[in-house]
Amino acid sequence: MAADLAADLTAQQLTEKHRPTLDRALEAIRTRDYWSPHPEHPKAYGENGTVSAADGKAAFDALLGSRLDLGQPGTDDWTGGEVSPFGPELGVEYPHADIDVLLPAMRAGMAAWREAGAETRALVCLEILARISARTHEFAHAVMHTSGQAFMMAFQAGGPHAQDRGLEAVAYAYEEQTRTPKTADWSKPQGKRDPLELRKTFTPVARGIALLIGCNTFPTWNGYSGLFASLATGNPVLVKPHPRAVLPLALTVKVAREVLAEAGFDPNLVALAAERPGEGIAKTLAVHPEIKIIDYTGSTAFGDWLETHARQAQVYTEKAGVNTVVIDSTGDYKGMLSNLAFSLSLYSGQMCTTPQNLLIPRDGITTDAGPRTYDEVVSDLAASVAGLLGDDARANALLGALVNPDVKARLEAAAGLGEVALASREVANPEFPDAVVRTPVIVKLDGSKPDDEAAYMSECFGPVSFAVAVDSTGDAVELLRRTVRDKGAMTVGAYTTSAETERALEEVCLEESAQLSLNLTGGVYVNQTAAFSDFHGSGGNPAANAALCDGAFVSNRFRVVEVRREA
Amino acid sequence: MAADLAADLTAQQLTEKHRPTLDRALEAIRTRDYWSPHPEHPKAYGENGTVSAADGKAAFDALLGSRLDLGQPGTDDWTGGEVSPFGPELGVEYPHADIDVLLPAMRAGMAAWREAGAETRALVCLEILARISARTHEFAHAVMHTSGQAFMMAFQAGGPHAQDRGLEAVAYAYEEQTRTPKTADWSKPQGKRDPLELRKTFTPVARGIALLIGCNTFPTWNGYSGLFASLATGNPVLVKPHPRAVLPLALTVKVAREVLAEAGFDPNLVALAAERPGEGIAKTLAVHPEIKIIDYTGSTAFGDWLETHARQAQVYTEKAGVNTVVIDSTGDYKGMLSNLAFSLSLYSGQMCTTPQNLLIPRDGITTDAGPRTYDEVVSDLAASVAGLLGDDARANALLGALVNPDVKARLEAAAGLGEVALASREVANPEFPDAVVRTPVIVKLDGSKPDDEAAYMSECFGPVSFAVAVDSTGDAVELLRRTVRDKGAMTVGAYTTSAETERALEEVCLEESAQLSLNLTGGVYVNQTAAFSDFHGSGGNPAANAALCDGAFVSNRFRVVEVRREA
Incomplete structure (x- = not known):
């Protein structure tokens, strides 16, 4: 932790609350049996610190017509304009960012986030997911009224299933970063002479700022894997939502910023880049030299464009296919x-x-x-x-x-x-x-x-x-x-x-x-995949260059820096 | 194994001989302590099936002026022309390949190689490395007279240290492919109704033919990581050596083909693409639609060209830096x-x-x-x-x-x-x-x-x-x-x-x-890295986009295909 004593959320609290969940998630990605810590049934919410259906709906209604201030640096305007596929205008206003101010501010907290180490980063991510989970009803309405999904689907796919994918990515990221020990003592025999001895340290380091380009139909489900994989591996994440599906990801960013701050980290490690109608900032951001990772779900045309032009970044795309x-x-x-x-x-x-x-x-x-x-x-x-x-x-x-x-x-x-x-x-x-x-x-x-x-x-x-x-x-x-x-x-x-x-x-x-x-004839459908068990896409055919979630999805989001000294 | 009964090398023999080494390598990449199964001292060879200094020199001498027939399909000519940096012409002739014949032939054995599974592939790779190790003296002369390294360096860096890097890559590849179980039973509770139950199988599948573009100075050391990472993950490997350093990689290909055949697999899973003077086939091969992986060590200019143009392939480059x-x-x-x-x-x-x-x-x-x-x-x-x-x-x-x-x-x-x-x-x-x-x-x-x-x-x-x-x-x-x-x-x-x-x-x-x-002041030097412990490069600065060896180096050389059925 950057500043344990000052933080509202101590490392010990995070460990007690989330380490068992992380361990269970690590087990799940190895056995690939069924598991989820996120309840699928709407009635499961309202107790143990989670928000009930009525309160979640009220929270969503209170957002309508409001200005969602995230407290981000470099906010130079306000923008919005989402209209629900079900009819109503949402009327929510989001900060519009001056990228030249926001991006440097996002880098400021990187060193402390790196020094926190893989475990603390994972636990902070789990706290973010837990708070999102508690507010699943509110998120469900936000997903419903941006994607056009019916409520129950928005609830399940946009809530617990999306949270599962986020947690799965955190588990992969944690496991990948801890494959190499933090330190090693290396002693090479030299026959009758003294052995050669080195003390080595290994530190996972971030690539830089990650850009999440969200989609219209599944803003959380398709967004959380990349967001949490990047954040858990030490990278700040700039979230660029689809202009018609801003609210679910803006709420996500808000929760992430709150948790980061409470845990003593810089909230600017996660930020929102909402855009004005027709502004098309994805193209500008995608080739910005500070952007080192891109996660994208959407059309083949833009996915191919990203893979071709965003050469400074690791690019993970889910595009279109013919099923x-x-x-x-x-x-x-x-x-x-x-x-x-x-x-x-x-x-x-x-x-x-x-x-x-x-x-x-x-x-x-x-x-x-x-x-x-x-x-x-x-x-x-x-x-x-x-x-x-x-x-x-x-x-x-x-x-x-x-x-x-x-x-x-x-x-x-x-x-x-x-x-x-x-x-x-x-x-x-x-x-x-x-x-x-x-x-x-x-x-x-x-x-x-x-x-x-x-x-x-x-x-x-x-x-x-x-x-x-x-x-x-x-x-x-x-x-x-x-x-x-x-x-x-x-x-x-x-x-x-x-x-x-x-x-x-x-x-x-x-x-x-x-x-x-x-031969699916029962209650499992070809179009549904379950986190921790099913891979979403293969990453090996033209529909997507990555799969949710596997080692390849996380392993190149960070690098390992070794420092060695004579022992 | 493709055809255990017919093979000279059975799965059981491979397991008995190499499984302990694989396990020790897996331990080494986790602890990153000093370890190598490959003796560094020239005098350690000549017993236990290994070739002595004198016999190794004689084997090398016998190669000079000879035609190295690999029995490859599509051989349409013979080419050579290496001159030792120490003076002598080597006079070895290598097969020149008709790529339109060779590439399809390389694909023919892929299904059996895939079906063999990650463990058998790893053990076959270890047998290849063991046979190369036994002939380290011969390889040392080949490396010396193509790279210009003095004998002891050619022996150590071109022999045991290169073999270590190959084995390290096999260990990473094995571990990565076995993170996901071969099968899983998935049972999702449905309250009072019967649970949803699926039987799932997970199979690592190759990307396609891998291309290794060798370098002049360290043909084996810089080549083995990529070669064995690709082969162990199921991909056929086409080895395109540097025109001035063909012999060490041609011998490697020969050994690999022999072992594959003895183990009941198609020898064409590994093949050589030697070129005529000035032919420049690397550029042609690199953008060939059948080439799905490229490993390259060499100039920044060509490395950047590969990263930009070989868009159909996963490209791993080690380029130039300023140390x-x-x-x-x-x-x-x-x-x-x-x-x-x-x-x-x-x-x-x-x-x-x-x-x-x-x-x-x-x-x-x-x-x-x-x-x-x-x-x-x-x-x-x-x-x-x-x-x-x-x-x-x-x-x-x-x-x-x-x-x-x-x-x-x-x-x-x-x-x-x-x-x-x-x-x-x-x-x-x-x-x-x-x-x-x-x-x-x-x-x-x-x-x-x-x-x-x-x-x-x-x-x-x-x-x-x-x-x-x-x-x-x-x-x-x-x-x-x-x-x-x-x-x-x-x-x-x-x-x-x-x-x-x-x-x-x-x-x-x-x-x-x-x-x-x-503060290195003793017998470890900044320019030396040890496999299993030190990372070679970081993959995070312009000198290289990959590090030897880590999860990212192997995880995208294969994909996992899932088949699910109702249980």
């Missing part, structure tokens, strides 16, 4: 249909992990309910989706709102790409009449037609799925390979009862570095 | 002088770790032998170097030969940059009359003169040191900071008796990510 499900055969046709229907519907397909292309042999598939033709599979799936979303209340709870007009435009255009097997329908939202809520469209395409290929080989982000007729399962496997290789994929799903086909699918995924979910 | 020694004060003046004299002389300063700039306050320093002026320090150091190299036999044993005419040209030009405190002298080598052997030159420069700054702020690779007069130790520390930040450094040395100065030096090295050796 495929191969449908060869199934022993649980009903389960398959309901599982897929849920996957296509959740958050209106606005997940980087939502399946887009469903590859189905044109001669049909075998199932436990007898053979099904291509047309039957598609119409049965359409019926399953329609059934799942037939009730408006349930549809609203699953779909949320379209995050922006681009998604709506793509959805409308998709209907013109081929025969529509399931038309998208408008769902009325009585609570938020201005929300744009749409069910998914399923379009039939022919895998061997070049015009159709142009459609299914491009990412169509949103509630759009293509039922692609292929000549055989073998063709499906090869199309899967080509899709992953050329376009990338965050997820691959497959249904088959054939051991041979299963092996062929595994082989493609191993060779092309894609994460495969096989 | 500094700050001389503030010492409690062992004699020891300091003799230690520095050795560091400047070893291999005629042709190490990426040799100090170039000696920063000395112009008002002099304090020592245990009383105060010494700047002029006195410089002349005392000159006398120490002259004394160390006064005897021709000893000089030859320390200096070796200049590796190429460029080094000689730089050495000669350096004498015109300032006042010469110690002139370089020609040393006759009775055994190799054509060898170009030169003692180091020490040139006095003024830290505050812009013309001098142009000299000392550029890397002058070879036996050239600048004694730079600075206004104060504080100025030296700031010049050190600027040098590391702008030019990079593989090493920093310093002599001081002041705790405050020591702290300031450490702070600069921590902030600029440089490896610091303090």
Whole structure:
């Protein structure tokens, strides 16, 4: 700690409170069993220092129309303008930063943060996460009204699941930094002469200021891994949120700054860079010589731009891919249909992990309910989706709102790409009449037609799925390979009862570095990954150059400096 | 193993022979104490299956004028032309590869190599290293007559120390791949309902073909970390040696191919890409879409080119830096002088770790032998170097030969940059009359003169040191900071008796990510690092983007593919 005696949060308090959690997280990333310290159920909050549903909603409401002052140096203006995908303007104002003032201020606390060491940094990060966790209800509303996720999804994915990813990154960062001991005594025998003896010290050192470029759809879930990986390895973090999803990350920055200050560190180790409409500061910041690490989730175009131009930084990107499900055969046709229907519907397909292309042999598939033709599979799936979303209340709870007009435009255009097997329908939202809520469209395409290929080989982000007729399962496997290789994929799903086909699918995924979910028919969906156990992306295909979370995600965020002296 | 029953080397044999060594290496990289399984003394060879000095020399002699057939697919010609820096033409011919044939052949064995798993891959790598170790005498002559290192240095640095670096990389690679279990059972409670249960498998998968671009001065020492890190993580490795230092890496490839075949794997997992004079295939290979990893040691210009253009690959570079020694004060003046004299002389300063700039306050320093002026320090150091190299036999044993005419040209030009405190002298080598052997030159420069700054702020690779007069130790520390930040450094040395100065030096090295050796006066030198304990470079300043060896050096050479199924 920088100044234990003066700090409100002592090292001892942090250790008592969080060291067991850190140890359990370290165990979880090794065993990859199920674990989370962050309750998933909204009713679990309101006791033991956590904020109840009502108080969380009240806290969110109090933020609306307010100015969120973070006390940052170099604040030269105030900016805002978020409008909820559910309709209301949020009206929150955020500090706008003079970067030439803010960046040097962020560097000022680096030495003390370095000297604190890997364990204290980890424990401070855990305190930040614990305080965010306590306020999960408030964060859930913030995520809901910036991403368009329905409340329960915003609560879980934006709350505990995001916090899990942050904690997972802290655990990896801690483990990586402590692979090398702090000191070593080195004694090399020299035969009859005295041994050569050195005393060595090893210190993990930060790379410099890290930039987190947040996304619109999952501001916390996709942001926390990079934020906490960088902070835990000693780097100050500048958070540049998506202009339409500032609030969840601004609240995160606020909590981080409070905890850092209470623990005796410089709060400027974490800061917000909100921007004016159209300012486009990500490009400017990304090539700034002080920025040494970048975490980014978003479009392939800008991700590729970052990888090409931000040469002074370590760049971790999650971009777009084309996710495929191969449908060869199934022993649980009903389960398959309901599982897929849920996957296509959740958050209106606005997940980087939502399946887009469903590859189905044109001669049909075998199932436990007898053979099904291509047309039957598609119409049965359409019926399953329609059934799942037939009730408006349930549809609203699953779909949320379209995050922006681009998604709506793509959805409308998709209907013109081929025969529509399931038309998208408008769902009325009585609570938020201005929300744009749409069910998914399923379009039939022919895998061997070049015009159709142009459609299914491009990412169509949103509630759009293509039922692609292929000549055989073998063709499906090869199309899967080509899709992953050329376009990338965050997820691959497959249904088959054939051991041979299963092996062929595994082989493609191993060779092309894609994460495969096989025969999911129950309550786990291809588009969901669990921290501590599942990797999100592989980092080995064009969809992303990094995976959440592994050694590679943390190991180059710091370097180890050795000082050696004769003993 | 791919085909245990058919293989000459079974998994059981490999485990019995090498698993204890792997375990000890894993312990060493955690404790960073002194350890090596590779004997440093030439006399230690000749028993227990190792090759004696005489037999090793005979094996080397038998290679001269021969054609080294590796049995590689796509061999379309033969090429060679190495001339020893000590004079003789080697006359060895190597296969020239048709890359369009060789690269696909290298991919053919990848699936079996992946399926073998991390442990078997590690054990096969250890067998390769063990066979190289047994033939250390032969490799020593090969390194000597391609690098110009004197025999003892070629023996130690090119033999056991290089093998140590290879083994260290294997240990890191093994540890990194086994951080994630092969399988996991995941069970998520669902309250009163049945838990969600998944069976998950995790497989480390290669990125693709790795390219090792070898260097002239340390073909094995600088090559083995990358070669073995890539191979142990499942990647085929194409070895592109420096055209003047092919033999040590060609022999390495030959051994690797033999072991792979004996263990039942495809020998084409390791192959050589020797080139015709002036062919420049590194540039072609580096941007080839099949090349996914590049390890490079050499000039900053080409290293920067690789980092900029080889965007399809993970690029690990060791480039050039400007190494500094700050001389503030010492409690062992004699020891300091003799230690520095050795560091400047070893291999005629042709190490990426040799100090170039000696920063000395112009008002002099304090020592245990009383105060010494700047002029006195410089002349005392000159006398120490002259004394160390006064005897021709000893000089030859320390200096070796200049590796190429460029080094000689730089050495000669350096004498015109300032006042010469110690002139370089020609040393006759009775055994190799054509060898170009030169003692180091020490040139006095003024830290505050812009013309001098142009000299000392550029890397002058070879036996050239600048004694730079600075206004104060504080100025030296700031010049050190600027040098590391702008030019990079593989090493920093310093002599001081002041705790405050020591702290300031450490702070600069921590902030600029440089490896610091303090007050070395005995038998350890700033330009030497020991595998398993010392990091070579930091990867955090412009001299190199990677360090030998750490988690970051191995963690992105593979990805983990997860397959999950309902349990």
